[in-house]
Amino acid sequence: MGLEKSQKAINGLGEEKTLQLGFPGTMAARIALVAILFSVYFFAGKFGLSFATIHPSASPIWMPTGIAIAALMVFGYRVWPVFFAGAFLFNFTTTGDIPTSVAIGVGNTLEGLIAAFWVNRYANGRFAFNHPYDIFKFVVLAGILAPIFSATIGVTSLVLAGLAPMSNFAAIWFTWWVGNATGALVVAPFIVIWCNNLHIRLDFKKIFEVVMFLSALIITVFIVSSDTQALKFLTIPFVIWSAFRFGQRGTALFVLLLSWIILFVTISSLGAYAVSAPQNHTFLIAQIFIALISVIGLTVSCVVSENHKTTKMLLKSEENLQLKVLEEVSKVKKTRERFQALFENAPDIITMCSSDGRINSINPAIEKIAGWTPEEMEGKNFTEIVQPDDVLVVENYFAGVLKGNMLPPTEIRLLRKSGGFVWVEHIRRPILEKGEVSSAFSINRDITERKKAQELVEKKFEIEKQHEAQKMEFLTMTSHELKTPLTPVLIQGELLLDGSFGRLSKPQKKIVEIIVRNVKRFNDLINDIFDITMIHSAGIKKEMEETDISKVIRENVENMKLLARKKNIAITAKIWALPRVIAAPNRIAQVMANLLDNAVKFTPEKGKILVEARKENGSIVVKVADTGIGIGEKDREMIFYHFYQARSSPLTKNAGTGLGLAICRSIVEMHGGKIWVESKEGKGSTFYFSLPVPGGKEKPNTEKTQGIDLK
């Protein structure tokens, strides 16, 4: 794969480690630095001055300039006193003249500071050699312009001090300037470049190449050592080799080395240490050549390394891009796999349908639930496996979804491959593309278990209903069977009593009366028991309907009036406007009849009965008050229970079955209401019952009271 190859290539290049040198942090290191700089500068100066032929203070070989510029660039302007002191010292030791030594020290220091300042300001400082254009600026600013200061100040001071003849000013100045410029162009780059990165990474191949390079160089030097001109132009291929193969550091080192070789060769060709003007001229030519070689080497190696870096960067960014693409692809793949797994393993049937209803994809759940394989379903219309009765439901649902409606789930039957069907909860949603419904997906959940539970509940309900019906039937039959024998007894008894078969004697009449009364009582008892049982078995619910309670009350009051009139009892009814409620009208009538019957029964002649009905706190409250004998405190609670009759009642002969109020209580409670009594013995009783009004609490009765007097 191309990618692996490029990755290898990148690994081969590697990210080079760098070890940069700067002004040290600790005092000891600073002192050491100053000491090293001073000695290097001083001895380089002494070494340079040993080549001074035209004037003892002006040498064509002048490395100190390069050292000063480089040190000021790398370690900062603060190291300038080192160079001032150095320059002063080696001049003083040469000429013994203090003023000129100070002036030359100032000139040399100024030269370094100006060069460093310009390069820092205009040529990217210590990184000037990273870019060809910055190298050009360095050459002009530090190599050509800055030495002018040193040469001018130095030579002028010498002339002024009378240490040099004015006639020789130009020649001395030129030598001074060339020496300094060469130092700036050969030595400064070497120091700066190496201080920027001291880290050396050597492998066998590199070492081998270096060995080959040096061997070739040495051979060349030996072969042509007699001909300096030939040597000079034969060094050019080596500079190019170095620039291409050993980078800027290698080239800078090589150029420095070369400058010494050429110096050495020049000296040996001239006959060592001959002091004469033509020698000075030869040295100057050699220096200019070295300076040019240095500039060429620096520029070429810079371009090569820049090109190298660009290629590396390009490769890296390409690799990053590829890695990113791979990463994205794997992410997408992972997401896809996850969704695929979800789709494959979902317990619900998931379908993706085109807008014509054809299945594009369907998950394996279909096979588990209905037996059809996804392969045989694809391309089919979903309705093909829908129970015919439900097809219309599904089609209408689908049409709704295509219109963009969000419909609630619906229950449908899917045909099983093996026959029969399975209940599923079907939900479908549209898939939008550019805002328009392009297709739809559906989720179909197997609801067999839910349906089973539902059926079970329905069955249970049905059974309960049946039980209820059976109970009712049993009740009806029991009541019928119990009452049937009473019928002839009552008829015959009453016939005897009304004299249809001749007059009865007094004791006979009394006996028959007892028989008839007790048979009637027995009949009432059966009726009440039937009622109570039926109310409790919720038979009453079947009778519930929207009921006008006021009408029921009014009718009952009306019915009771005849009986009350016989005892000269006045019944007054005050019925306010009442909301209609869901109630069993006949049962409420039964409650009213019971309460009114009791009221009449227990109220002595000329008494009063007051009936009131109104809406109070979300309920209808009905009140039946009498001026009768009242009920003792002990009995008040108990009278609503089965077969309880107030002991205080003197009219036990008239008493009913003891079930009347219990039936009333059951009826009221089955309506969700309450029944209670307030009473004072001897003064009368007031019975209340309430019936809840649905939602009655939210709106308290604001209707105007409208009393209806039925008297």
Place this chain on the structure above:
Amino acid sequence: MQGKDTVVKKAVGKKILVVDDEEDILFSIKTLVESMGHEAETAANGFEALKILGEKKFDLVLLDIFMPEMSGRELMEKILADPVLKDQKIAFLTVVYLSKSGKNILKKLRPVEYFQKPIEIKDFKTRLNRILE
């Protein structure tokens, strides 16, 4: 409504058919009806009743609802379906409360009266006379 002072004219000599499966009840009702001065015949079930109705004309049929084999309701339906008997006056005698649906069915059949057993003689006499008048 009749005025208070108007004495209810006692209908006498009407023909009444009593249908009930209980022999004692049949006898009692017959006695009661006869004590009021009417003629009464009895039938112990629906088939017998239909047979008798085919032979004679009656002013009223007093019909028990709960009877084995043919219920009072079924008998009434048969009578009403018969072109000759369809105008026959029929009253029900029954023991139990009727359910809503049961009442609705009876309402459709429109019996002239509906007596709850055990009957109170006074009430029975008043209502019977009103029907027969």
